[in-house]
Amino acid sequence: LAKTTQPISMDSYEGQEVNITCSHNNIATNDYITWYQQFPSQGPRFIIQGYKTKVTNEVASLFIPADRKSSTLSLPRVSLSDTAVYYCLVGGDNQGGKLIFGQGTELSVKP
Amino acid sequence: GAVVSQHPSRVICKSGTSVKIECRSLDFQATTMFWYRQFPKQSLMLMATSNEGSKATYEQGVEKDKFLINHASLTLSTLTVTSAHPEDSSFYICSARDRGNVGQPQHFGDGTRLSIL
Numbered sequence: 001l002a003k004t005t006q007p008i009s010m011d012s013y014e015g016q017e018v019n020i021t022c023s024h025n026n027i028a029t030n031d032y033i034t035w036y037q038q039f040p041s042q043g044p045r046f047i048i049q050g051y052k053t054k055v056t057n058e059v060a061s062l063f064i065p066a067d068r069k070s071s072t073l074s075l076p077r078v079s080l081s082d083t084a085v086y087y088c089l090v091g092g093d094n095q096g097g098k099l100i101f102g103q104g105t106e107l108s109v110k111p
Numbered sequence: 112g113a114v115v116s117q118h119p120s121r122v123i124c125k126s127g128t129s130v131k132i133e134c135r136s137l138d139f140q141a142t143t144m145f146w147y148r149q150f151p152k153q154s155l156m157l158m159a160t161s162n163e164g165s166k167a168t169y170e171q172g173v174e175k176d177k178f179l180i181n182h183a184s185l186t187l188s189t190l191t192v193t194s195a196h197p198e199d200s201s202f203y204i205c206s207a208r209d210r211g212n213v214g215q216p217q218h219f220g221d222g223t224r225l226s227i228l
Contacts, residue, residue: 043219096143097208101155
Protein backbone atom coordinates (compact mmCIF):
# COMPACT_ATOMS: atom_id res chain seq x y z
CA LEU A 1 0.00 0.00 0.00
CA ALA A 2 1.27 3.44 -0.95
CA LYS A 3 2.49 5.68 1.85
CA THR A 4 1.15 9.21 2.05
CA THR A 5 2.78 12.38 3.35
CA GLN A 6 0.87 15.51 4.35
CA PRO A 7 1.65 18.66 6.34
CA ILE A 8 1.04 18.03 10.02
CA SER A 9 -0.95 21.22 10.52
CA MET A 10 -2.32 24.25 8.70
CA ASP A 11 -3.94 27.46 9.83
CA SER A 12 -6.50 29.48 7.92
CA TYR A 13 -9.14 32.15 8.40
CA GLU A 14 -12.83 32.05 7.71
CA GLY A 15 -13.74 32.67 4.10
CA GLN A 16 -10.35 31.66 2.72
CA GLU A 17 -9.67 28.85 0.29
CA VAL A 18 -7.55 26.09 1.79
CA ASN A 19 -5.40 23.73 -0.25
CA ILE A 20 -3.91 20.64 1.38
CA THR A 21 -1.39 18.70 -0.66
CA CYS A 22 -0.58 15.05 -0.18
CA SER A 23 2.38 13.15 -1.61
CA HIS A 24 1.99 9.50 -2.62
CA ASN A 25 5.01 8.64 -4.74
CA ASN A 26 4.37 4.90 -4.71
CA ILE A 27 0.78 5.01 -5.89
CA ALA A 28 -0.19 1.93 -7.90
CA THR A 29 -1.99 1.91 -11.22
CA ASN A 30 -5.25 0.70 -9.72
CA ASP A 31 -5.20 2.96 -6.66
CA TYR A 32 -7.76 5.67 -6.01
CA ILE A 33 -7.08 8.77 -3.93
CA THR A 34 -9.59 9.44 -1.17
CA TRP A 35 -9.84 12.23 1.36
CA TYR A 36 -11.57 12.04 4.72
CA GLN A 37 -12.39 14.56 7.43
CA GLN A 38 -12.38 13.65 11.10
CA PHE A 39 -13.74 15.58 14.05
CA PRO A 40 -12.78 14.64 17.63
CA SER A 41 -14.48 11.50 18.90
CA GLN A 42 -16.08 10.75 15.54
CA GLY A 43 -15.26 8.39 12.72
CA PRO A 44 -13.71 9.73 9.51
CA ARG A 45 -16.20 11.21 7.07
CA PHE A 46 -15.78 10.81 3.31
CA ILE A 47 -15.09 14.05 1.47
CA ILE A 48 -14.02 13.23 -2.08
CA GLN A 49 -12.38 10.54 -4.18
CA GLY A 50 -10.60 10.64 -7.52
CA TYR A 51 -8.37 8.72 -9.87
CA LYS A 52 -6.94 11.42 -12.14
CA THR A 53 -7.32 15.05 -13.23
CA LYS A 54 -9.95 16.99 -11.31
CA VAL A 55 -12.98 15.99 -9.31
CA THR A 56 -15.44 18.41 -7.76
CA ASN A 57 -18.41 17.91 -5.49
CA GLU A 58 -20.53 20.16 -3.33
CA VAL A 59 -17.93 20.50 -0.59
CA ALA A 60 -14.48 20.23 -2.17
CA SER A 61 -12.33 19.80 -5.24
CA LEU A 62 -9.56 17.31 -5.76
CA PHE A 63 -6.70 18.04 -8.14
CA ILE A 64 -4.53 15.16 -9.34
CA PRO A 65 -1.59 15.77 -11.71
CA ALA A 66 -0.85 13.46 -14.60
CA ASP A 67 1.81 11.47 -12.75
CA ARG A 68 -0.61 10.94 -9.81
CA LYS A 69 2.24 11.15 -7.31
CA SER A 70 0.45 13.87 -5.38
CA SER A 71 -2.99 15.31 -4.93
CA THR A 72 -4.45 18.53 -3.58
CA LEU A 73 -7.67 18.86 -1.65
CA SER A 74 -9.21 22.30 -2.10
CA LEU A 75 -11.78 23.60 0.37
CA PRO A 76 -13.43 26.80 -0.84
CA ARG A 77 -14.32 29.51 1.66
CA VAL A 78 -13.71 27.58 4.86
CA SER A 79 -15.69 28.22 8.02
CA LEU A 80 -14.95 27.55 11.69
CA SER A 81 -16.76 24.22 11.39
CA ASP A 82 -14.14 23.02 8.91
CA THR A 83 -11.61 22.81 11.75
CA ALA A 84 -10.73 19.11 11.74
CA VAL A 85 -8.11 16.58 10.77
CA TYR A 86 -7.95 15.75 7.06
CA TYR A 87 -6.58 12.44 5.85
CA CYS A 88 -5.38 11.55 2.37
CA LEU A 89 -5.52 7.82 1.61
CA VAL A 90 -4.45 5.79 -1.37
CA GLY A 91 -5.75 2.34 -2.14
CA GLY A 92 -7.58 0.18 -4.59
CA ASP A 93 -9.59 -2.96 -4.60
CA ASN A 94 -6.74 -5.19 -3.48
CA GLN A 95 -7.12 -6.73 -0.05
CA GLY A 96 -10.76 -5.72 0.04
CA GLY A 97 -10.03 -2.01 -0.19
CA LYS A 98 -7.64 -1.92 2.75
CA LEU A 99 -6.50 1.57 3.74
CA ILE A 100 -3.54 2.63 5.85
CA PHE A 101 -3.84 6.02 7.50
CA GLY A 102 -0.99 8.50 7.57
CA GLN A 103 -0.68 11.23 10.16
CA GLY A 104 -3.24 13.58 8.58
CA THR A 105 -3.35 17.36 8.49
CA GLU A 106 -4.85 19.24 11.41
CA LEU A 107 -6.60 22.27 9.94
CA SER A 108 -7.42 25.12 12.26
CA VAL A 109 -9.79 27.78 10.95
CA LYS A 110 -9.77 31.05 12.87
CA PRO A 111 -12.35 33.83 12.87
CA GLY B 112 -25.94 7.26 1.22
CA ALA B 113 -23.91 4.41 2.63
CA VAL B 114 -24.09 4.20 6.39
CA VAL B 115 -22.04 2.21 8.84
CA SER B 116 -23.33 1.94 12.38
CA GLN B 117 -21.31 1.05 15.48
CA HIS B 118 -22.66 -0.01 18.83
CA PRO B 119 -22.16 0.87 21.60
CA SER B 120 -20.80 4.38 21.20
CA ARG B 121 -19.23 4.31 24.65
CA VAL B 122 -18.31 1.60 27.13
CA ILE B 123 -16.91 1.95 30.62
CA CYS B 124 -16.09 -1.25 32.43
CA LYS B 125 -13.84 -2.88 34.97
CA SER B 126 -10.50 -4.46 34.20
CA GLY B 127 -10.84 -8.11 33.19
CA THR B 128 -14.18 -7.66 31.44
CA SER B 129 -14.68 -8.72 27.84
CA VAL B 130 -16.34 -6.13 25.63
CA LYS B 131 -18.09 -6.71 22.31
CA ILE B 132 -18.41 -3.96 19.71
CA GLU B 133 -20.71 -4.30 16.71
CA CYS B 134 -20.25 -2.82 13.27
CA ARG B 135 -23.17 -2.90 10.84
CA SER B 136 -23.52 -1.81 7.25
CA LEU B 137 -27.07 -0.48 7.12
CA ASP B 138 -27.84 -0.21 3.43
CA PHE B 139 -25.25 -2.33 1.68
CA GLN B 140 -23.47 -5.63 1.97
CA ALA B 141 -19.81 -5.89 2.85
CA THR B 142 -17.67 -9.00 2.43
CA THR B 143 -14.82 -7.12 4.08
CA MET B 144 -14.82 -4.77 7.04
CA PHE B 145 -11.91 -3.17 8.81
CA TRP B 146 -11.21 -2.43 12.46
CA TYR B 147 -9.07 0.47 13.59
CA ARG B 148 -7.87 1.79 16.91
CA GLN B 149 -7.10 5.42 17.61
CA PHE B 150 -5.31 6.85 20.62
CA PRO B 151 -5.64 10.55 21.56
CA LYS B 152 -3.95 12.94 19.14
CA GLN B 153 -2.89 10.05 16.90
CA SER B 154 -4.00 8.70 13.57
CA LEU B 155 -6.09 5.60 13.02
CA MET B 156 -4.16 2.36 13.25
CA LEU B 157 -5.46 -0.62 11.30
CA MET B 158 -5.91 -3.63 13.56
CA ALA B 159 -7.44 -6.24 11.34
CA THR B 160 -9.43 -7.09 8.25
CA SER B 161 -12.71 -8.84 8.94
CA ASN B 162 -13.67 -11.33 6.23
CA GLU B 163 -17.22 -12.62 5.91
CA GLY B 164 -17.33 -16.35 6.44
CA SER B 165 -13.64 -16.78 7.12
CA LYS B 166 -10.93 -15.86 9.60
CA ALA B 167 -9.89 -12.30 10.14
CA THR B 168 -6.49 -11.08 8.99
CA TYR B 169 -4.57 -9.28 11.72
CA GLU B 170 -1.94 -6.60 11.29
CA GLN B 171 1.50 -7.19 12.72
CA GLY B 172 1.62 -6.72 16.45
CA VAL B 173 -2.12 -7.15 17.03
CA GLU B 174 -2.96 -10.15 19.21
CA LYS B 175 -5.66 -12.22 17.58
CA ASP B 176 -6.55 -13.94 20.85
CA LYS B 177 -7.00 -10.58 22.51
CA PHE B 178 -9.10 -9.01 19.80
CA LEU B 179 -11.59 -11.57 18.52
CA ILE B 180 -13.30 -10.75 15.27
CA ASN B 181 -16.39 -12.43 13.87
CA HIS B 182 -17.98 -11.59 10.53
CA ALA B 183 -20.91 -13.96 10.36
CA SER B 184 -23.02 -12.06 7.87
CA LEU B 185 -22.60 -9.58 5.04
CA THR B 186 -23.82 -6.73 7.21
CA LEU B 187 -22.30 -7.42 10.62
CA SER B 188 -18.80 -7.70 12.06
CA THR B 189 -18.04 -7.83 15.77
CA LEU B 190 -14.86 -7.07 17.67
CA THR B 191 -14.51 -8.54 21.14
CA VAL B 192 -11.80 -7.18 23.40
CA THR B 193 -11.16 -10.07 25.74
CA SER B 194 -10.12 -9.56 29.35
CA ALA B 195 -9.71 -5.85 28.77
CA HIS B 196 -7.14 -3.88 30.74
CA PRO B 197 -6.59 -0.13 31.09
CA GLU B 198 -4.06 -0.12 28.24
CA ASP B 199 -6.85 -1.31 25.92
CA SER B 200 -8.72 1.93 26.53
CA SER B 201 -8.99 3.60 23.16
CA PHE B 202 -11.32 4.72 20.38
CA TYR B 203 -12.26 1.78 18.15
CA ILE B 204 -13.57 2.47 14.65
CA CYS B 205 -14.81 0.16 11.92
CA SER B 206 -15.21 0.70 8.20
CA ALA B 207 -16.90 -1.10 5.34
CA ARG B 208 -17.38 -0.78 1.61
CA ASP B 209 -20.25 -1.84 -0.62
CA ARG B 210 -19.15 -5.10 -2.20
CA GLY B 211 -21.37 -4.44 -5.18
CA ASN B 212 -19.61 -1.23 -6.20
CA VAL B 213 -15.96 -1.61 -7.10
CA GLY B 214 -13.98 1.56 -6.52
CA GLN B 215 -16.41 2.95 -3.98
CA PRO B 216 -14.90 4.56 -0.86
CA GLN B 217 -14.84 3.04 2.59
CA HIS B 218 -17.45 4.32 5.00
CA PHE B 219 -16.66 4.58 8.67
CA GLY B 220 -18.68 4.11 11.80
CA ASP B 221 -18.76 6.81 14.46
CA GLY B 222 -16.49 4.85 16.74
CA THR B 223 -16.70 3.27 20.16
CA ARG B 224 -14.96 4.89 23.10
CA LEU B 225 -13.73 2.12 25.38
CA SER B 226 -12.63 3.04 28.89
CA ILE B 227 -11.28 0.34 31.17
CA LEU B 228 -11.07 1.21 34.85
